[in-house]
Amino acid sequence: MEFGLLAAALIAAVCVRLTLAAEAATVAPEQDSGRLRDLALVSAFVGLGVGRIGAMVAGGTNPLSHPLDVLILRGGVDTVLASVGAVVAFGIAARRALVVTADAIAPAVIAGLAGWHAGCFTRGACLGTPSNLPWSISGPSGVGRHPVEIYAAVLLAAAAVVALVLLKTRHARPGMIAGLAIGFVSGARLATEPMRLGIGNSPLWWYAGGVAAGGAAVAAAIVVGRHRG
């Protein structure tokens, strides 16, 4: 792991910490900031590990014969597997109060993702497809490009604020904030995907995955809301 990725991860961790501090007075005593922070960290590490191993297997590297390659995150992390791994790890760790904990941690997780995207300047991944817009950033050849990671960071930061307000005002039904959070993250990914550069990937896959995740989140939020209501 290199310093650019570490710096971006540090920005993400600071965003998580600040958001948890902002909501500290709102969450139930058993959901204290320290526990939520630990849950977020465990989920993130498990997700990264699963996603990295998935990317290694997909690329033809045997994780058993080259175990240390798991640490080379820059070599690729399968985002879908990482998301699944993080959600499953969170589900296991918070199983006794899953819905309440998911609501409490959702704003911090979105803020952390926003911080990770904003850290694109340190990890050298801000630029997307060409653009003539005034705020475009020039690449090495002088072509203006969408600062696509900054777009994602702004969208997610706005979503984190909405989730935090919902949490603090206590207007949302149980599960609603977590469901909306998944929808926000999917929506931000859908909105920015066409502006991202990639190798061999089609954004259509992400459209399908994002719509499915958003739909499932809303459905789950409604079901949980009715059950609790």
Added chain:
Amino acid sequence: MRPRLLVAIALVAAASACSAESVPIGDVPALPTTTPAEVHALLDASTLPVVLNVWASWCGPCRSEAPLLRSAAAESGDTVRFIGIDVRDTQDEARGFIAEFGLDGIEHYIDASGAVPNDLGGRGVPITFFFAPGGRLVSMHSGVLDERSLALGIDEISRTVP
């Protein structure tokens, strides 16, 4: 006991799924040796933009970026020339690496002394240079390539074609 069994099955499945893209080492020809002067001549004469990747079979990070380079060469090989410079390595190890990762779609050379990357202005392995047609250096990426950096580099040099 059951969770451990499931983990073991998952690991075996993961291991067996690997190396699906590999080719027999016997199909990989010996790599021609090269020098800084020859690489400069090759870049100067190229009418296509060039991605020049410096790698070695003993380099762990090179293993991580190899699948990405294979995919990029398969996707953009018609419009971009992909060159691999294997440094401080042996023929057998180099051919084994190419076979393991199915990198036969990339044009490889061996530089036993490691002089080429130094001459191009880079240090360490891996390192990747992006050249416009005619050999003008557009950008350089030190360390492991990620998907966004490689895609950006390729897109940048593709836009230098007249």
